Amino acid sequence: MSVTFRKFITRVGQESEFKPLKNQLLNYLKKESENKYKNYPRLLKLMKDYWPQYKDRSRISHLLTEHHEEIFTFYLNSFFHFRKRGLSYEDPEAPTPVDFKLVFKYHYNSEEIKVVEDVMKELKIEANTESILKRVFIFAVSSFGYMVEQIFGRPFAFQFFDITANPLPNDECEVVAIISGREQ
Numbered sequence: 001m002s003v004t005f006r007k008f009i010t011r012v013g014q015e016s017e018f019k020p021l022k023n024q025l026l027n028y029l030k031k032e033s034e035n036k037y038k039n040y041p042r043l044l045k046l047m048k049d050y051w052p053q054y055k056d057r058s059r060i061s062h063l064l065t066e067h068h069e070e071i072f073t074f075y076l077n078s079f080f081h082f083r084k085r086g087l088s089y090e091d092p093e094a095p096t097p098v099d100f101k102l103v104f105k106y107h108y109n110s111e112e113i114k115v116v117e118d119v120m121k122e123l124k125i126e127a128n129t130e131s132i133l134k135r136v137f138i139f140a141v142s143s144f145g146y147m148v149e150q151i152f153g154r155p156f157a158f159q160f161f162d163i164t165a166n167p168l169p170n171d172e173c174e175v176v177a178i179i180s181g182r183e184q
Helices: 003-016 021-034 039-053 060-066 068-079 110-122 129-142 145-152
Strands: 087-096 099-108 156-168 172-183
Touching: 003 021, 003 110, 021 068, 021 129, 021 145, 039 060, 039 068, 039 145, 060 068, 060 087, 060 099, 060 145, 060 172, 068 087, 068 099, 068 129, 099 110, 099 129, 110 129, 110 172, 129 156, 129 172, 145 156, 145 172
Parallel strands: none
Antiparallel strands: 087 099, 099 172, 156 172
């Protein structure tokens, strides 16, 4: 488990107490992503380089569908320190040029779960660990909407339809979230 993941979870807990109310968690994660002075411009450039192929008819959903693994793995790993090996994606869909849907999965290992529990204990946050694991992951994905807006030039947001946490052996957990994005 990386030290950077521990620092990330500690910052998120201190700044937002992992609370989704009034977009506390989402706003903090968006701010966290913007503060990645090297990676933020790199990801924007990557998406801008792809955009000319999709710009006609504003097919932002097709860009995200066809490059989802590269884009989201870069974002979630480089910006928020989710392990690449823990990330997976299924069933990408682009039913319209501005609608996007993807099943995101993250396999938290026991060390990452222990970090979250330690931070909750240090900050005296009383909540279900599973709910915090789900929140941190889905709101990290949702914070990507702002980057899409930079490329697309219009408001874009991610919403989650279903999120589950599946306990695994060895005190591990897999979070599965069906998340869609669309022009607002």
